Amino acid sequence: MYEQHWQLADHPFENNSDPRFFFRSETHEAALLKMRYLIENNKGAGILAGATGMGKTYVAGMLAADLPENFAPLVHIVFPQMSSAELLAYLAVELGADEQQICGAGLDVIVRRIQQQLAAANERGQQPVILIDEAHTIDDPSVFATLRLLLNFQEQGHMKFTLIFLAQHSLLSRIRRLGELEERLTVNCLLQPFSFDETVAYIQHRLQAAGASEPVFDAESLETIFVESGGIPRKINRLADLALLVGYADDSRTISRPQAEAVAEEVAGLVSY
Template sequence: MYLEHWQLASKPFEPTTSGGFYYASESHQGALLKLRYALENGRGAALVAGPSGVGKTLLVHRLLAQLPDTVRPIVHVIYPQMSSRELLAYLASRLDPGTEPTTVTPSIDQSWLRIESALATAAERGERPIVVIDEAHLLEDNGTLETIRLLLNLQRNDTPLLTLLLIGQSALLSTLGRTPRLEERLDISALVDPLSADETHSYVQHRLAHAGATRPLFTEDAVDTLHQLSHGVARRINRLGDLALLVGYANGARVVDPSLVQSVASELAFARAA
């Protein structure tokens, strides 16, 4: 809607890291390096934690796209609030998709045997499955952390047959602190932080440039305001930046200034309150 007004080829603040929109902050690059090491070297479990909206899931998607073909299958659990029986049945169906589906949830023993068989077959093919669990800080609520830990007992020659990757908000660190038997099995812990003030400026410039901007569209003070209001959280920066461009287009603005960012943030706050 506003692309022609701002002379852009695409929207700069879409929630994606594809096509060159990925911004390599220091925190993201450090986490990416650690996680790639864990996955490519057959470690049993790794963790990535940080506040909501800092790009943990996008980072993991980018990581998985870079892995060799031997790291497969990749099972992504996006709804962890399942019972142990449901979770194991889900994992079994994804690790061993050849079995005919059934409307009856198999027993824990049945799913466990199926998982063991699937992992053994993958090992014989030289493959290493990855189980990615999003929103892992919710696992404690359902009492499934112990089930997750037991998956790491599936080994061959003292090497786990899969890699478990937990993604969660900062509360996940406290959760694991209360589950020492799982915490001690984690080989890598990577923390993703919000962007610093300087990184927010670089982030906005990078996004705008990749979207085709040929001139500054946000004043320096406007980006400072973006950082203050978003606390460096990329998701909030994207939302505020996108709406600022939209409202600026509607108002015929030639540049986004601090007052425009403030007004957009006030509208969002009013909408949430309503």
């Protein structure tokens, strides 16, 4: 709606995984580096943690796109609220097992199929990568115990694969209580909110990626967006997107502090309501 007014070719603040809009902040670059180290050196398992809206899934998508082709298959579990048996069955099929053989099979059969698929992948020169998104939503402690046992394949069977949890910070304390699983996590990455300078650079980067050639937000409006968003990318996107809409409605040439504040008040009202 507002693209023509701001001379943009695209929406700059969509919450999607378009690589054109990925902003390589210090915290995201560090996470990508650590995750690649974990995978490429076959270090077993790790966790990528951060607040809601920090871009964990976005980072995982960029990681997958950057990895060499031999790191496959990539299994991305986006709905982990399953029982141990359901999770193993799903994983077996995603790794390449025949779904008809898995349906209704006992755990011993499912585990054997997982072993076979991992071994077959390694024989092809591949190293599977398993991403478990929203891992903090897993309620059943036995699921974590099952995943820990799955990691035993690496030591006992000398199999190469990587397991990565994508989660909010709350998972870290839960894993500490699990003890043995914590010991298997080689790499812990914590995504930190953007600083003010990073917030400004993030907004400018996304505007430029969308085709902007002139400044859109004045300095005071950028400060307001930083304060109100806390440096969380998803919150920045929401505030900046609505500010562009308000600026379009007002026929403004730049976004001002009052406009940014009005948007922030509106968003806060929706959240509290």
